[in-house]
Amino acid sequence: MxxxxxxxxxxxxxxxxATMLGRAGHDVVIVDxxxxxxxxxxxxxxxxxxxxxxxxxxxxDAILRNATHTGELWIARFxxxxxxxxxxxxGLAYERLVNTVRAEIPxxxxxxxxxxxxxxxxxDGAQVRLADGRTITARLVVLASGPNWTLRQALGLxxxxxxPCHSITVGFDLEPAGGGDFAFPGLQYNPERSSEGxxxxxxxxxGRTMRANLFLYQPLxxxxxxxxxxxxxxxxxxxxxxxxxxxxxxxxxGPVKVRPTDLHEMHDPVRPGVVLVGDAFATPCPxxxxxxxxxxxxxxxxxxxxIPRWLSxxxxxxxxxxxxxxxxxxxxxxxxxxxxxxxxxxxxxxxGPVWEARRYMRFGLRLLRWGLRSLVPSLPARRTERExxxxxxxxxxxx
Ligand SMILES: Cc1cc2nc3c(=O)[nH]c(=O)nc-3n(C[C@H](O)[C@H](O)[C@H](O)COP(=O)(O)OP(=O)(O)OC[C@H]3O[C@@H](n4cnc5c(N)ncnc54)[C@H](O)[C@@H]3O)c2cc1C
Numbered sequence: 001m002x003x004x005x006x007x008x009x010x011x012x013x014x015x016x017x018a019t020m021l022g023r024a025g026h027d028v029v030i031v032d033x034x035x036x037x038x039x040x041x042x043x044x045x046x047x048x049x050x051x052x053x054x055x056x057x058x059x060x061d062a063i064l065r066n067a068t069h070t071g072e073l074w075i076a077r078f079x080x081x082x083x084x085x086x087x088x089x090x091g092l093a094y095e096r097l098v099n100t101v102r103a104e105i106p107x108x109x110x111x112x113x114x115x116x117x118x119x120x121x122x123x124d125g126a127q128v129r130l131a132d133g134r135t136i137t138a139r140l141v142v143l144a145s146g147p148n149w150t151l152r153q154a155l156g157l158x159x160x161x162x163x164p165c166h167s168i169t170v171g172f173d174l175e176p177a178g179g180g181d182f183a184f185p186g187l188q189y190n191p192e193r194s195s196e197g198x199x200x201x202x203x204x205x206x207g208r209t210m211r212a213n214l215f216l217y218q219p220l221x222x223x224x225x226x227x228x229x230x231x232x233x234x235x236x237x238x239x240x241x242x243x244x245x246x247x248x249x250x251x252x253x254g255p256v257k258v259r260p261t262d263l264h265e266m267h268d269p270v271r272p273g274v275v276l277v278g279d280a281f282a283t284p285c286p287x288x289x290x291x292x293x294x295x296x297x298x299x300x301x302x303x304x305x306x307i308p309r310w311l312s313x314x315x316x317x318x319x320x321x322x323x324x325x326x327x328x329x330x331x332x333x334x335x336x337x338x339x340x341x342x343x344x345x346x347x348x349x350x351x352g353p354v355w356e357a358r359r360y361m362r363f364g365l366r367l368l369r370w371g372l373r374s375l376v377p378s379l380p381a382r383r384t385e386r387e388x389x390x391x392x393x394x395x396x397x398x399x
Contacts, residue, residue, distance in 0.1 A: 013278030014144030079242025126273030215287035285341035
């Protein structure tokens with residue numbers, strides 16, 4: 001099979017790339033074994049910074065129709081509300097997000113429902129070997145196979161494990177113990193103590209469900225995680241004794257998901273005819289809320305700017321591929337994601353008077369800003385989408 005672009009992987013990055021390239025009239029084949037993207041505990045909430053990039057990808061409206069929007073975020077600490085900020089959040093299960101983007105892929109894009117066994121780079125045609133025995137020859141292969149390392153390893157790529165079990169993400173549903181609904185639209189609860197390694201708890205809405213993502217810096221076999229698996233309500237009360245003062249009595253319902261994340265640093269990814277996007281390029285720390293922003297930024301830059309230029313001249317050498325990895329918007333987004341991963345961890349785990357002071361200062365500043373805005377309602381609290389667009393940091397207002 002011959003094509004201009006072969007997209008390997010039909011997750012968030014691959015589905016978005018196939019949609020954009022197909023709409024632009026390119027000849028595209030996408031390869032993924034799953035007819036429908038299966039349930040998966042990954043990103044469950046987008047924010048205003050994500051939407052700004054998605055608009056440039058042309059799929060924001062489809063996602064908005066499938067997500068639950070809330071326009072205000074309450075921020076709490078030590079059992080009290082410290083701020084209420086206008087902030088757009090869009091909750092939806094990861095599989096719904098991916099399947100929504102997949103539904104936008106134009107009919108002109110050919111689909112192969114199988115695994116890719118290997119990719120061979122080449123400036124004059126890269127090869128994709130499929131598990132069903134077929135081979136695709138493409139001018140460009142977009143590798144969007146997520147955190148799975150096998151294909152990248154087969155390309156001769158190498159990486160260092162720079163932070164094993166950097167963070168742990170816990171996902172569960174919460175409901176008011178006495179029935180009814182919670183009073184807040186969305187809430188971020190910051191830790192009461194630094195000793196338990198809690199980054200923050202994010203509560204957001206998906207339909208009528210209050211979804212919880214709890215971010216921790218603990219070993220995977222920590223006593224707290226063990227107790228959480230045995231009795232989640234009791235364990236949450238130990239971690240956040242004053243949470244119920246803010247949200248009222250509540251209980252965990254349904255299954256709980258626990259997902260550790262390692263951070264790696266990949267060495268030179270440049271290969272002729274092959275380009276890496278999303279988690280295939282770098283897996284982010286979920287606590288930063290930047291993984292999907294990285295996916296959208298990678299794909300937006302690649303499909304709106306680089307691929308149209310590359311395809312307009314012969315060859316797909318390393319000078320073309322290298323221009324994407326050096327793209328200023330991509331490198332800024334990647335650098336912000338890595339910096340936030342370490343900043344947030346240090347802010348959570350840092351011990352001694354300086355770190356304590358930094359944590360209390362943030363608490364105090366939030367209270368002060370909220371107080372001032374109550375007195376002077378015209379004081380700005382919301383970043384516009386334009387500002388969010390210019391400053392990738394605005395993906396999340398955490399801490
Ligand atoms: C627990 C958790 C919480 C997160 N929370 C957030 C958040 O709040 N905000 C945020 O912005 N980000 C968050 N993230 C990060 C975000 O979810 C990821 O960055 C994003 O899902 C990566 O998308 P992707 O398309 O690169 O990978 P994936 O969605 O994993 O897609 C990879 C695709 O490749 C396919 N594939 C793999 N191997 C092959 C093969 N050999 N042949 C063919 N196909 C193959 C798979 O079937 C899959 O469809 C979170 C991540 C986790 C784990």
